[in-house]
Amino acid sequence: MGNLAVQIMSTLSDLYSEFVMPTYGRFDLEIARGAGSRVWDFDGKEYLDYGAGIAVCSLGHAHPEITETIAKQAATLIHTSNLYKTQPQALLAQRLVGITGPGKVFFGNSGAEANEGLIKLTRKFGSETGRYEILTFLGSFHGRTMAGISATGQEKVKKGFAPLLEGFQHLPFGDIKAVKAAIGPKTAGILLEPVQGEGGIHIAAADFLRQLRQLADEHNLLLLFDEIQCGLGRTGEWCGWRSLAPDIQPDGVSWAKGIANGVPLGAFWASSNRGLCDLLGPGTHGTTYGGNPLVSAVGNKVLEIIERDNLLDNAKARGAQLRDGLLAANHPSIDTVRALGLMLGIELVPGITAIDTVKALMAGGLLTIPAGEKVVRLLPPLNVTPEDTAESLDRILKNLPKA
Numbered sequence: 001m002g003n004l005a006v007q008i009m010s011t012l013s014d015l016y017s018e019f020v021m022p023t024y025g026r027f028d029l030e031i032a033r034g035a036g037s038r039v040w041d042f043d044g045k046e047y048l049d050y051g052a053g054i055a056v057c058s059l060g061h062a063h064p065e066i067t068e069t070i071a072k073q074a075a076t077l078i079h080t081s082n083l084y085k086t087q088p089q090a091l092l093a094q095r096l097v098g099i100t101g102p103g104k105v106f107f108g109n110s111g112a113e114a115n116e117g118l119i120k121l122t123r124k125f126g127s128e129t130g131r132y133e134i135l136t137f138l139g140s141f142h143g144r145t146m147a148g149i150s151a152t153g154q155e156k157v158k159k160g161f162a163p164l165l166e167g168f169q170h171l172p173f174g175d176i177k178a179v180k181a182a183i184g185p186k187t188a189g190i191l192l193e194p195v196q197g198e199g200g201i202h203i204a205a206a207d208f209l210r211q212l213r214q215l216a217d218e219h220n221l222l223l224l225f226d227e228i229q230c231g232l233g234r235t236g237e238w239c240g241w242r243s244l245a246p247d248i249q250p251d252g253v254s255w256a257k258g259i260a261n262g263v264p265l266g267a268f269w270a271s272s273n274r275g276l277c278d279l280l281g282p283g284t285h286g287t288t289y290g291g292n293p294l295v296s297a298v299g300n301k302v303l304e305i306i307e308r309d310n311l312l313d314n315a316k317a318r319g320a321q322l323r324d325g326l327l328a329a330n331h332p333s334i335d336t337v338r339a340l341g342l343m344l345g346i347e348l349v350p351g352i353t354a355i356d357t358v359k360a361l362m363a364g365g366l367l368t369i370p371a372g373e374k375v376v377r378l379l380p381p382l383n384v385t386p387e388d389t390a391e392s393l394d395r396i397l398k399n400l401p402k403a
């Protein structure tokens, strides 16, 4: 009883400092509820949510069809383990293969786990020829598991966690010469985000992607795209890389974030080429929850709605509206804007930090996400309206801090 009384009298901040591990530098904002592109705090203050849970809530908050899907599936069958076959998982796999190309899908629970799968696939592939090394890139982000931080090209995520998983080299993003030079007898694959998200919205050049494909073919390597942030409609195409180089096909793709609107789901696809999609046989890989009926039903519904409501076109149109509005304003605090569909990065001029900007925009009623020291990310829901987009532009331009 004593403990209960303490809890009731504590503020949310007190509870966090006492009971939740301090792994996140959380903002001083307590979100009470959401609807569409907006969220509200406990005082009723309204915010346009242009973080969307870090590119997760593709259809916005409290989408009625998602709510209905969750309720219906929960009342039918939530979980069975992967010892049995269930309809929603098989249908979602079919859908993802339809989007990506001939191959097969494995379901996990997060982005890091999806990349972990791509890494294990590459190890298995290379094991026949004694190869295991994966080339990745500086500025990348591939998740927080040991393999994820080993693959990630940012020192800050690795500090204190040595020894890391071996077999990764980090090369300058976009530098094909460096890639050529790094390929050796142990190289088995190349892993990259076609659009680096956490690293600050850095968009790969189409030719870089094509040259990577060519190198992978020449040296019998796997070309792996981490589409956890840029995939499934975010860039205005189902596959992020197809916004850049629609003529190439990778050997593996990872997804999470936008795949199920906030219900935890991750997945990776392996191509049918070279028998890759059957390489991980019974007993080689697994996870208890992965792709259970509840999350898979939601994934199916998310992809169905994106298609039915032409949200790829909307992502392109609203992305262009935002980008053009930002550029046209010629705001003195904006250095550059990088954008592909609804994945936008505002790079700030020297003297203005991303974190101060995010806080100023929050005070002005717009949630955004920092990416490094000097880039603010805009990742609104894919169904954001032209009116909300205009409103967001207004809130950005009014509230951007001055140098």
Ligand SMILES: *Cc1c(COP(=O)(O)O)cnc(C)c1O
Pocket (backbone or CB within 6 Å): 110, 111, 112, 113, 115, 141, 142, 143, 144, 193, 197, 198, 226, 227, 228, 229, 230, 256, 257
């Ligand atoms: C978020 C992200 C991850 C990690 O996903 P989690 O679900 O947080 O494990 C990996 N790669 C990219 C590109 C991401 O944006």
